[in-house]
Amino acid sequence: MEAIKHILIIRLSSMGDVAMTVPIIRLVKRRSPSTKISILTKPSYIEIFREFKEANIISIDFTIFCNSYLFKLSLFLFKYNFMNSSK
Numbered sequence: 001m002e003a004i005k006h007i008l009i010i011r012l013s014s015m016g017d018v019a020m021t022v023p024i025i026r027l028v029k030r031r032s033p034s035t036k037i038s039i040l041t042k043p044s045y046i047e048i049f050r051e052f053k054e055a056n057i058i059s060i061d062f063t064i065f066c067n068s069y070l071f072k073l074s075l076f077l078f079k080y081n082f083m084n085s086s087k
Helices: 015-019 021-031 043-049 067-085
Strands: 006-011 036-041 056-059
Touching: 006 021, 006 067, 015 021, 015 043, 021 036, 021 043, 036 043, 043 056
Parallel strands: 006 036, 036 056
Antiparallel strands: none
């Protein structure tokens, strides 16, 4: 099985849900240190992810978008940024 090269984590919900992502990221980094991690989150949650110096933290205020826009943005980021960066 081919190793995962890049993971996009999208955490925009409540702060507790966002904080529960941190141990999972630590586990991924421990088991697969070469895996690149990008995190898409709200500006108010950036500090939660600051320990991951090598992660690409993308902060966008989604209050102006509805859920369908969020879905389309996720597909755009995945297809154009993350698929191409793993080559």
